[in-house]
Structure formats: C-alpha cells, structure tokens
Amino acid sequence: MPHAVSRLRAQRLAACTKPFVARGSRAPRCPGCRVIFSYCLCAWRPRVEAQSGMCLVMYDVEPLKPTNTGWLIADVIEQTSAFGWSRKAVDEQLLALLDDPQWQPYIVFPGEFVAPERVVSQVQPAPGKRPLFILLDATWTEARKMFRKSPYLERFPVLSLQAEQMSRYKLRRSKRDDHFCTAEVAALCLELAGDERAAEALDAYLDVFTSHYLGAKFQLAMDEGDEVHERLKAFL
Template sequence: MNAFQRLRRQRIAVATRPFQARGGSIIRCEGCGLAEIHCACALKPTAIPAADFCLLMYDTEPMKPSNTGRLIADVFPENTSAFMWSRTNPDSDFLALLRNPLYSPVVVFPESYVREDEARQVLISANSLSKRPLYILLDGTWSEARKMFRKSPYLDGFPVISVQPDTLSAYRLRVAAHDNHLCTAEVAACLLQQQGDLAAATVLQDWFSVFRERYLMLKSRHKKE
C-alpha cells in the first residue's frame, strides 16, 4: 500500500458522511482507482526518481476518483509521501519530513504568486540545491491550491519552483480553470524533466496516459448512455 492509499483510507475513516462525487457510484479498484472493468494494475510501472515528492492534499481530494496525485505514489512508492493539509494543525510527521537533513524542500507553485515584498527564493531548476529535492505538491483545485500556498506559514521559509510545460495539459478528467493548468501528475513529470531525469518522467507520463485513457473510456460510455 503506497502513501496515497494509506491517506485515502485515513480520510474515509474520519468522514462524517458519504463522499458524493461524479462517478462515485462506480465500483473501483482499490489498487489503481479505475473502474474495476478497466483495472490497470497489471500495467502499473515503478521507477526510482532523482527527487522525492510530498503530496499535501486539500480536504476531500484523496477521495476524488479523478485525482492524479495517486499516480505519483503508484510509480514512486518509496519516494512519495502524502499528508492532509491544515492551516493551523499540520501533521507532525509532515513537519518532521520538512526538517529531515537529507532533503531540500521546495514548494511547487507559479512564481508569479510570490509577492515582491517576500524574501523568498525562486528556483529555475532544482539542480542548484545542495541536497536531494523534496517537491511539495499542493494537491487540490486551483482555488484550493492558492489558499494552501497563502495560508501555510510553515512553508513560507522554503523556496518556490515553477514548471514550464511545453504543451497544453492533456488532463480532461475534471474541468480546469485554464487550459494550461496541469494536473498534479503532469506537474511532477515536468519537474523531473527540468531536473534532467527523463527516464522517471517518461514512466510517470506513460502511467498517466494509461490512467487517463481508461478513466475517459468509462466517462464516454456514461455520456452515451
């Protein structure tokens, strides 16, 4: 069981009412999150990336079938952690991870949101870091991610890195605010590409393509029906 799957179980266990999402009535595989009739567990790859990833997830995000943060944990199970976001009471294990001397934590967010009056480093590449990068991914809707970025004082001291995608997002599992907004898995793949880790980036992109294709197969079928 990877970090996302553990967090998902924890979040469901404390839910006070059933989570109602589009496609929520579909029987899904616990392993890959796809409808059981389109299960892709047999195709799931793994790789060892040149960085670690931390999914900081907003409220019900772990329970959404369309979430792609889970794909990062699928492909990099030994190099991905996942925690629920809290403005005032962050997980103690998450704070301990930020203090781990093996890592250089980096917040992944568009640099345009860093205020001019902030004494905050903006990185072009993680290759300038002295330690292994720990990419902190704010996983939620665009408005939720902005809130997390602005209201997480325990992240304020860490540098920010943006991704520079060459193509528009292929994500069509949820409606994005803008066409060039990438989903979480695409962001992670871009970060690895920027770091020069093309092998791990390709494995993640390929798994994202499989997930997306099979997710949309069922979505198209429901529209026809």
C-alpha cells in the first residue's frame, strides 16, 4: 500500500501542467524507491516499530524530487503523514491531525529564530500522548518562509536540535554543514523520543539510499556486502 509521501507525490504529479523530469537523469525509475531499476533498493527497506509519529509539511515540488528523504521516513515510520504546504490554504486533514488528542506535536526548527519561551530541547509529551514531529520538508530558505507564514503552528513547542555530528547527506548539499537533510532530522527526533532502534534504522537506510542513488548517478558497481549494507541488515 502506498505510504503518505507516495500518495502526495501522485497528487502533485496529477496537478502538474507538464511532465516532471528529475534533473540529471531521464532513465526510468522504480516507483517504490525512485532509483533507476538496476540500482533499486526496495529489498533494503527496514522494518521497525516506533511510538513517535512524523508529520511532513512539504514545499511545492519537494515530493517529486527523487533525492527527497521524506520518502525514506515514510518507508521506515508507519505513523507518517505528508501534506503539501500553501500560504493561502491549509489542508483540513493536517489541522485534524494536529488536534488529535493522542499526539503531542513538536515543530522542529532552529531555536535561534524563535522566541525563547517556545523552545524546548527535550521530548516530554504529556501522559497518554505520543510525540508527533512536524518537519518542514524544504530548502532552508523555503523552510524559514513556511515557518513564518504558518500561523496554525504557532501554538506548538519548537524542538531545537543540538546535534554534534556534521551532516552526512551527499545528494543535495547545504552550504552549511550544520543543516541536516529531513531524514537526518527525523532520526535525531526519534532518538530524543526514545525510539533508538527506529533512529538507527533510518540512519542506516539513508546511507544505503545515498549509496544506491550515487551509484546510479555515476554508474558505479554496487557492493551489497559493504559496511553500509551490513549495518542495515540488522533491521530487515
């Protein structure tokens, strides 16, 4: 069954006025992993459980990009929702999710741009609630715009991540090494929420995805017995 990001991608494709062609390759891609068929990684999708939920709010064509790592989050975390962002209209299903009493939403954003009273560094949901991490899936410039122009998010605490490691993401590199890709952010959130196994699985899956994607891009031979594949095997 297609997951939330896959469904949003299909909706976005249906709304396109002209075909969307991923930059750098016109080769047919596997619909399950968005990598060309000879480098498909569908067999490497991990299976783990998590108490946390993920809410991806995605900017414009973000669901269409084969390098988008929100797709990986939805592959790993069953409780993942995905919504397109618009300044003028808000998806009613998104608002319903944010009001669902089973969840404690946290919007994940750098604390340096937020009023101090909203910022938290730990995940401590109220009794009976599960953490729901709201991730603005976009470039840094787009994410700042989304944060400023989404008043329905202003009532939630802002989880500011203080990660010590540099970003390992190699597909769409930010100019700043302290900017993480969406899957890295999700893994850090999972770790803070006590979902360590899911965090480790997502990290390992991101590394394998990167390996397959770059292998396809540069026509490299794949070694499925290497360190990154071996690390992911524990979660299959």
